[in-house]
Amino acid sequence: MLRKIRVILAGFFFILITVLFLDFTGTVHAWFGWMAKIQFVPALLAFNVGVVVILIALTLLFGRIYCSVICPLGVFQDTISWIASKQKKNRFSYSPALSWLRYGILILFTIALILGVSSVFTILEPYSTYGRVASNLFVPVYQWGNNLLAYLAERADSYAFYSVDVWVKSALTLTIAAVTFVVLAILAWRNGRTYCNTICPVGTVLGFMSRFSFFKPAFIEDKCNGCGLCARNCKAACINVKEHTIDYSRCVTCMNCIEKCKSSAMVYAPRKMGSKKQDATQIAEGNDSSRRNFLSVTALVALTSALKAQEKAVDGGLAVIEDKKIPKRATPIVPPGSVSSRNMERHCTACGLCVSVCPNHILRPSDKLATFMQPEMSFERGYCRPECTRCSEVCPTAAIKRIKIDEKSSIQIGHAVWIKENCVVMRDKVKCTNCERHCPTGAIQLIPLSDNPDSLKIPAVNTERCIGCGACENLCPARPFSAIYVEGHERHKII
Incomplete structure (x- = not known):
């Protein structure tokens, strides 16, 4: 019995x-x-x-x-x-x-x-x-x-x-x-x-x-x-x-x-x-x-105790755009609630639960020795939506601390960086407003290239308002590398 x-x-x-x-x-x-x-x-x-x-x-x-x-x-x-x-x-x-x-x-x-x-x-x-x-x-x-x-x-x-x-x-x-x-x-x-x-x-x-x-x-x-x-x-x-x-x-x-x-x-x-x-x-x-x-x-x-990228189609869905590649970041991005890269390193056991439940497909295991198999964020398939706190809800070790939806939009996990050479406005001389239109915090504004009223506009990032959600990087039409990408912060900030 x-x-x-x-x-x-x-x-x-x-x-x-x-x-x-x-x-x-x-x-x-x-x-x-x-x-x-x-x-x-x-x-x-x-x-x-x-x-x-x-x-x-x-x-x-x-x-x-x-x-x-x-x-x-x-x-x-x-x-x-x-x-x-x-x-x-x-x-x-x-x-x-x-x-x-x-x-x-x-x-x-x-x-x-x-x-x-x-x-x-x-x-x-x-x-x-x-x-x-x-x-x-x-x-x-x-x-x-x-x-x-x-x-x-x-x-x-x-x-x-x-x-x-x-x-x-x-x-x-x-x-x-x-x-x-x-x-x-x-x-x-x-x-x-x-x-x-x-x-x-x-x-x-x-x-x-x-x-x-x-x-x-x-x-x-x-x-x-x-x-x-x-x-x-x-x-x-x-x-x-x-x-x-x-x-x-x-x-x-x-x-x-x-x-x-x-x-x-x-x-x-x-x-x-x-x-x-x-x-x-x-x-x-x-x-x-x-x-x-x-x-x-x-x-x-x-x-x-003391201690395959998301496909986007044009021409009525008949043409498939080239897959995006992961940009080289000086500092990896860790999820909101993890406080800092150091906190993640010391507390995460790389169980993969947060990676499994992420509905936006932005978490993946790291292949770096210092953070081996711990979650990192990357935005080829989606971005960190303001209404999602799933990873913080399931983490069993407090490597990602529980946060509320209303808190998430004030946590700055990184900031956007514009790459002039990759931008379709500069490279192809076409109008594009994707990054500005989709930024949930209004951290990106478009400024004209010249005084001409019909001048093309390029993005300018207000790093004080940017929270590093990756919407701009994910929705940027530039391929294979986005013209705007998120650089992580070693320690998260509250804005």
Whole structure:
């Protein structure tokens, strides 16, 4: 019964977190967006003390149920492992913990967090790892399915569905997501929770705490017949049948051992119900490594807490204009609410949730080392509309802080820069007013080239009023580079 309850809860969390990445309408986020915000590292980075305390309390009370129920990457591995078990049952066996590897990666992860080296901690953080897989591999499949339904519905004179653009936002991020998927699938297929108990830094931290959990699986030695079914079904490889011990730092509280035991020798109960021999053995095994690694674990908790382009047609839609190219910006543009580039670097785990839900197609993963896979803004497919605050609503780490619609138009994330050589007025001697007409803040005015009343006009940017929304860059008819583009600000301003 305990295992069935866990599986139901894990399935509930896993499906809905996956749908958060798939949903492009924003409907699901209104109800279940909190699921992304209760993930361990995002809650730490958002300084959400309440969530962190609850997760720690759950671990100290019940063991690593976070890893087996709430973490989508853990449930994903369980799903792969369950599929593999249909071909080969009782396939696991006990193996000693690789503590040097676990704590070495944890220390690396901690240092990367403290120093803000996003290219390291974004790859190791489990929620974001699953997010990249979902947003880069699952989302396109989901959108193609949606577009097929939209096509069929249209033929039936129904508009219950509408088609959306399916495009690769970053070839590099897509490659990393594909490699991650394959590696995790192979590890889970062969060895169950190997990744969680050798690489995942969150698993290491919670594993340290779970040594002291109140409820935990335990042997009743008088009933054990030594069949080994518990160990052969333990995907964490943490049950030593010969010595009747369990390495609780690796146990993910999946309850497989309890369900598979035919002699009722495995129970999930308070520590006092376990055998004295087992408790003594566990304490002896755990104390030395606990002393050696306590500082690194404390450092993580304490120090982290302190810390195809949009096509436009002319001539009645018969001619397609050349795709736009991304201009070279001295400073990348980060979304309103992110406060500054530095804040984004230190808090974003590159989960890709904001990229997935952006309805304007302006967010994409960065390929720069300093901000690797974190979101950047670019305006080839759209611009940042004043009425949209979707990215700030879904961000689980406060890398993009929640903002209101009436606040957004006063946040200056960058300013427009006019490139004389690219402008069709100067280059082709034709009249154009696109940038001035579409600027939502009136920051662009047209000034005549000469005193002649019929003179062509060119744009002049008032950088004090420009908020960097990118409407001018997106709607500029110049190709392949816009004649006006947005240069980002290191720190956002309020105008």
